[in-house]
Amino acid sequence: EAGVTQFPSHSVIEKGQTVTLRCDPISGHDNLYWYRRVMGKEIKFLLHFVKESKQDESGMPNNRFLAERTGGTYSTLKVQPAELEDSGVYFCASSPVKWTPGEAFFGQGTRLTVV
Amino acid sequence: RKEVEQDPGPFNVPEGATVAFNCTYSNSASQSFFWYRQDCRKEPKLLMSVYSSGNEDGRFTAQLNRASQYISLLIRDSKLSDSATYLCVVNMGGTSYGKLTFGQGTILTVHP
Numbered sequence: 292e293a294g295v296t297q298f299p300s301h302s303v304i305e306k307g308q309t310v311t312l313r314c315d316p317i318s319g320h321d322n323l324y325w326y327r328r329v330m331g332k333e334i335k336f337l338l339h340f341v342k343e344s345k346q347d348e349s350g351m352p353n354n355r356f357l358a359e360r361t362g363g364t365y366s367t368l369k370v371q372p373a374e375l376e377d378s379g380v381y382f383c384a385s386s387p388v389k390w391t392p393g394e395a396f397f398g399q400g401t402r403l404t405v406v
Numbered sequence: 407r408k409e410v411e412q413d414p415g416p417f418n419v420p421e422g423a424t425v426a427f428n429c430t431y432s433n434s435a436s437q438s439f440f441w442y443r444q445d446c447r448k449e450p451k452l453l454m455s456v457y458s459s460g461n462e463d464g465r466f467t468a469q470l471n472r473a474s475q476y477i478s479l480l481i482r483d484s485k486l487s488d489s490a491t492y493l494c495v496v497n498m499g500g501t502s503y504g505k506l507t508f509g510q511g512t513i514l515t516v517h518p
Contacts, residue, residue, distance in 0.1 A: 295449075322504055324504060324505075324506075326506075326508075332510070333408070333410070333508045333509060333510040333511070334450065334493070334508040335508070336505045336506060336507065339504035339505060341504075346504055347501070347502060347504055347505055349502075349505070350505070382449060382450070386504075391455065392437075392438045392497055392499065392503060393438050393439075393440045393452070393455060393495065393497050393506060394440075394452050394455075395452070395506065397449035397450050397451070398449055399448060399449045400449060
């Protein structure tokens with residue numbers, strides 16, 4: 292069974308540009324999460340989808356970040372315009388509807404560098 | 407104050423050693439507790455959940471002390487393959503049931 296896949300694995304963009312990250316959760320997983328780790332800091336929660344609905348978006352840093360999950364399958368996270376402090380590793384994770392709380396399956400992440 | 411605090415290490419131990427990691431959390435309303443493991447440049451993976459009664463999985467033992475808001479992980483008979491970053495993770499439950507709060511991680515290196 293395929294795990295959580297993220298694309299691209301790496302992205303280098305200039306400040307002010309737009310970048311869109313994609314996440315394909317494990318098939319059948321209704322819960323989808325985005326997390327981010329910036330250099331030297333801990334992994335931080337961004338938001339949580341249940342199917343196509345945003346359950347919790349309390350971790351989104353500002354309105355330059357837009358997450359969507361149309362159709363309740365894959366999700367995109369757009370950063371527009373990107374700033375230097377957005378550099379980091381963006382992880383996506385998923386879990387099924389009936390799951391052990393805390394057991395999220397993570398993708399390998401997208402390493403974003405804003406220059 | 408960070409929500410979840412860990413000693414970042416690094417811990418450098420020989421094969422066969424016993425090593426213990428500690429973690430404290432600030433929110434007494436936290437509901438669930440976990441240890442995740444992250445290999446270099448890889449994704450975090452759930453290692454084990456942590457229960458108040460303590461739980462063991464092979465060479466790994468986790469403990470939770472709710473009164474002290476303290477979580478621990480003990481690794482016995484360390485293997486080279488145990489080298490990784492160990493992440494202490496807390497979940498608030500309730501309306502935030504999907505949100506995991508991570509510590510910064512403790513780096514472990516097991517050497518021959």
